[in-house]
Amino acid sequence: MAKYNILMHEMVPEHWLVSVKEEEKVLKTLGVTKGQLPKIRKSDPVIKALEKVEGEIIPGRMIEIVRKSRTRGIAKLYRTVIGE
Amino acid sequence: MTVLAWKDTLKKVKELIDKAPVGYCLDYDIPPDKAVKEALITITGKMFVAKAKISKIAPYQNEKNVIKKKKDKLKTLVMIEKIEEIQDDIVNYEEVNGGSVDKILSYVILSRKEEAKIIQREPMEEKLSNDVKAILHQVEKDGVDLPVKIAEQLAEAKKQYKIEGKDFDKLVKAAVEKYKETEVDPFEAVGIVGAQSIGEPGTQMTMRTFHFAGVAEMDVTLGLPRLIEIVDARKTPSTPSMTIYLSEKARGDEDKAVGLARSIESTTLLDIADIEVNTTESYVKILLDKQKMQERGLKREEILPRIKKIRMQKTTITEEENEIRLTLDEPSFKRIYQLYENLKTFQVKGLGGIKRAIVKFDQKAKEWVIYTQGSNLAGVLELKDVDFSRTRTNDIIEISQVLGVEAAREAIIEESTSTLHNAGLNTDIRHLMLVADMMTFSGVVEAIGRHGISGKKASVLARAAFEITSKHLLNAGLIGEVDRLNGVAENIIVGQPITLGTGAVKLAYRRED
Numbered sequence: 022m023a024k025y026n027i028l029m030h031e032m033v034p035e036h037w038l039v040s041v042k043e044e045e046k047v048l049k050t051l052g053v054t055k056g057q058l059p060k061i062r063k064s065d066p067v068i069k070a071l072e073k074v075e076g077e078i079i080p081g082r083m084i085e086i087v088r089k090s091r092t093r094g095i096a097k098l099y100r101t102v103i104g105e
Numbered sequence: 106m107t108v109l110a111w112k113d114t115l116k117k118v119k120e121l122i123d124k125a126p127v128g129y130c131l132d133y134d135i136p137p138d139k140a141v142k143e144a145l146i147t148i149t150g151k152m153f154v155a156k157a158k159i160s161k162i163a164p165y166q167n168e169k170n171v172i173k174k175k176k177d178k179l180k181t182l183v184m185i186e187k188i189e190e191i192q193d194d195i196v197n198y199e200e201v202n203g204g205s206v207d208k209i210l211s212y213v214i215l216s217r218k219e220e221a222k223i224i225q226r227e228p229m230e231e232k233l234s235n236d237v238k239a240i241l242h243q244v245e246k247d248g249v250d251l252p253v254k255i256a257e258q259l260a261e262a263k264k265q266y267k268i269e270g271k272d273f274d275k276l277v278k279a280a281v282e283k284y285k286e287t288e289v290d291p292f293e294a295v296g297i298v299g300a301q302s303i304g305e306p307g308t309q310m311t312m313r314t315f316h317f318a319g320v321a322e323m324d325v326t327l328g329l330p331r332l333i334e335i336v337d338a339r340k341t342p343s344t345p346s347m348t349i350y351l352s353e354k355a356r357g358d359e360d361k362a363v364g365l366a367r368s369i370e371s372t373t374l375l376d377i378a379d380i381e382v383n384t385t386e387s388y389v390k391i392l393l394d395k396q397k398m399q400e401r402g403l404k405r406e407e408i409l410p411r412i413k414k415i416r417m418q419k420t421t422i423t424e425e426e427n428e429i430r431l432t433l434d435e436p437s438f439k440r441i442y443q444l445y446e447n448l449k450t451f452q453v454k455g456l457g458g459i460k461r462a463i464v465k466f467d468q469k470a471k472e473w474v475i476y477t478q479g480s481n482l483a484g485v486l487e488l489k490d491v492d493f494s495r496t497r498t499n500d501i502i503e504i505s506q507v508l509g510v511e512a513a514r515e516a517i518i519e520e521s522t523s524t525l526h527n528a529g530l531n532t533d534i535r536h537l538m539l540v541a542d543m544m545t546f547s548g549v550v551e552a553i554g555r556h557g558i559s560g561k562k563a564s565v566l567a568r569a570a571f572e573i574t575s576k577h578l579l580n581a582g583l584i585g586e587v588d589r590l591n592g593v594a595e596n597i598i599v600g601q602p603i604t605l606g607t608g609a610v611k612l613a614y615r616r617e618d
Contacts, residue, residue: 025486025493026221032497032504032512035226060548067509073223086511087229091534094253095229103548 027070035087036067038075039099044083047099055083061100068102080104107201109135109162109183110145110153111212113174118146118155120172125157125188128171130179133212137162141214144183151195157188218487236260240277249281292609294593299536306530307332324478325499331524335501335517338544338552342500345480347459350495351473359464362473365490366462369477371455372401374448377408382445387436389445391429401454408453420444456484482507502550510545517541517550564588566595 027033039047048055061068061084072078082102090096111133121129141162145153161184173179198215233241233253240256259280263273289295310329326334326344334342355361374380379392391412393405405427412422412429423430431448433441458481467474480498485491486507498504499520505513518534518541525532543558544551551557555572562568565581565588580586590596593603602608 024219024221026223027508028223028226030494030508030512032515033508034511034515035228036511037225037228059542059546061510062548065509065548066507067511070223074225088511088515089229090252092252092254092538094255094257095233100548 027066033067034089036071037085037087038071038078039083039085041082047083047085051099055081055101058083058099058101060103062105063102064105078102107138107141107214107216108143108145108198109138109141109159109212110147110198110215112150113146113148115148115154117172117174118148121146121157121185121188122155122190124172126184126186128168129183129185130165130168130171130173131181131183131212132175132178133181135162135181135183135212137164138214144185145191145193145198145215147195153191153193153195155188156191156193158186160184160186233257234260236263243277244281247281249285251281251284255280255284290606292605294605295539299539302532302536303525303540306525306528306532309530310525310528327524327527332521335521335524336540336544336553338502338550338557340502344478345458345498345500345503347475347477347480347482347485347498348496349462349475349477349485350492351475352490352492355490356472356492359466359473361490362464362475365488366464366475366477367402368454369456369459369475369481369485369488370401370462371457371459371479372403372453374408374412374451374453377401377403377453380445380448382441384438384441386432387438387441388430388432389441389448391431391448393427393429395427403454411453412448412451456481458484505545505550510548510550513550514541514545517544562592564590564592564595566590566598567592570594570598 028036044055063078063080068078068084071084078084080102084100084102086098086100088096088098111131121127142159144157144159146155146157147153161182163182163184165179165182168182171182197218199218201214201216237253237256237260240259241251241253244251244256259277262268262276268276307329310332324344325346326342330343349365350356351362351365355365374391377397378394381390381392382388383390393408398404398408409424409429412431420431420433423432431444433444458479459477460479462475462477464473464475466472480500480503482496482498482500482503483506485496486493497516499516501513501516501520504516518537521537521540522532522534525537540553544553546558551561553559559571560568562571565577565586569577569581571594581588588595590599590601591604593605596603596608
């Protein structure tokens with residue numbers, strides 16, 4: 022698609038696809054349901070790039086985002102993939 | 106590899122697929138090119154719908170047993186060996202001479218864009234030192250999610266003061282306890298605290314800031330207007346600008362930087378020429394301005410072939426010294442104005458959206474950096490000699506489209522902190538992070554306010570209390586909305602304790618059986 026690898030841009034934090042097995046574990050420790058998590062669109066450029074690595078990502082899957090945090094050092098959070 | 110691409114109708118494409126292999130006559134004047142072995146056909150100008158293997162491109166001579174695109178004015182014969190239906194986006198291609206494909210009106214020679222290999226970054230967590238990992242692992246057993254920063258400081262202290270064994274365990278324990286104390290309590294009103302913490306310095310800003318500042322002879326919106334712009338998630342900021350960093354090879358070279366800056370500055374035909382329309386004789390006259398052309402580093406020879414590409418088939422072009430005349434073959438009042446409009450915005454050079462680009466030497470990093478007025482992130486990132494990983498724009502919506510929501514969140518935080526910082530104000534970054542998190546919660550950047558987050562609250566009463574009361578109440582009544590009274594505003598309206606702090610605690614009694 023593009024001449025650059027979007028995942029390497031310094032403003033884009035790490036995005037990892039959470040395996041279906043692990044999803045439940047993560048939700049349990051957070052004490053929330055998938056619907057309550059922040060969302061990320063399937064049409065998001067990062068998801069499109071990630072699909073090149075992981076294969077198709079269907080809505081409902083979870084993405085782990087590892088940010089470089091100014092307050093915490095490393096901060097993890099999760100987003101649910103939604104359609105559109 | 107180069108491919109030929111042209112625009113056609115669905116009917117013709119279907120006919121070609123039916124009858125291939127076959128010769129096809131086009132009304133475009135395509136020069137024969139032996140390197141071209143493939144052709145792509147578009148109908149809408151956005152997607153390619155068919156891919157054909159071609160064996161020959163030749164000038165048209167009254168041939169038989171061929172398919173004709175039109176009845177007359179045919180100019181080129183293309184021998185099609187094989188043709189199949191495909192789905193391919195035009196954005197994956199670029200013009201051979203480096204330009205981008207915006208819309209195909211007649212034909213173009215294209216090449217497929219190189220694609221970067223997408224690989225994941227090395228995970229940050231693995232780069233942590235073993236000491237830090239050990240500390241994190243140790244506290245994790247007790248169910249504590251200690252920030253990496255604190256763990257790093259602990260590891261540092263362990264090394265520096267040589268704390269070992271039990272003493273160190275004690276230290277970790279104390280650190281965990283301190284950390285827990287600083288955590289936000291459940292049902293703390295973080296939003297209100299955040300709003301006040303940003304609002305208070307905001308009032309200072311209105312009073313004593315100049316809202317514009319010239320960074321290197323360029324206007325950049327600063328101060329309160331900029332802050333409002335960020336929070337409102339405007340489609341385009343009032344002064345979009347980019348900071349373009351150069352690749353390792355180019356960043357020390359002034360000539361290269363200047364050359365790149367010049368090549369991205371967008372130049373339309375109107376910038377370098379006067380355009381006159383003559384409706385009685387149905388022609389458009391382009392009067393090239395030599396001085397303006399020199400300023401932009403353009404030559405007449407470069408402009409001519411580009412102009413020829415627009416709607417070739419319907420016009421005759423006559424050239425004189427500094428005058429180009431495009432005459433319509435069939436006089437038409439409507440079409441002559443259409444042509445005029447096309448010419449006016451016709452981009453001779455550069456990337457769309459970038460009005461000006463200047464080069465400055467960064468004393469600190471010892472490198473040349475390009476600053477631009479106007480922004481075109483997707484275009485700039487594709488360029489050679491650009492360090493794409495650091496290049497950025499101040500247009501948050503554009504970032505969300507090109508780099509995703511997470512990058513947009515990062516941009517909101519960065520832009521708002523730097524705006525506040527420039528005004529000499531220090532707001533704790535956590536408040537701005539909360540704002541950015543809320544704005545990107547739904548996967549797209551949403552404004553705070555009536556059209557954004559506040560307008561999408563779950564509670565009717567809260568929405569009604571905010572703005573346009575009657576509209577919300579009426580709508581809620583019509584569709585039978587239910588208000589669970591979970592939020593603050595609705596509980597104040599009905600006169601109940603709000604669900605914050607101690608008000609959030611619900612008591613239940615246990616019956617003794």
